[in-house]
Amino acid sequence: MNILFKIFSSIGFLFVLLFSVALYLDIQEMDKTEGGYESPYSGVTGETLDWDSMDLSSTGLVRRGYVLNFLVNGTTGMISLEIFGIPFEARKLSERAIIVHKLKEAFVRRGFSPEF
Secondary structure, eight states: OHHHHHHHHHHHHHHHHHHHHHHHHHHHHHOEEESOOSTTOOSOEEEOOOGGGSEEOSSEEEEEOSSEEEEEETTTOEEEEEETTEEEEEEEOOHHHHHHTTHHHHHHHTTOOOOO
16 A cells, blocks of 8 residues: 555656746747837847747637646736646736737738737
8 A cells, every 4th residue: 555655756846846837938939038018018128929830719819838828818918827628818918029029010911900
């Protein structure tokens, strides 16, 4: 009985460890920019989001991660997060995100009519 407990404990620990690392990597990939937090949002350094590499869905664009999917609605500008297929409405895009990551241009290029 003790050996079964150790086996299942090891499996559980390994799962939690791998899940935590994958979640950390997904969150790090969301926004790699720094600076420019005040209007007019200048002085931004880092890498902006590559909208052309994201998957196209019926409502917007999706960046698929290891365990966390990042969905952006192409019309309303609402951000959703999806874990294990369960969507969570997060919030609307910030003005900084719209300007720095050039969202409107990206959505028009991909065939949407942004209203944000």
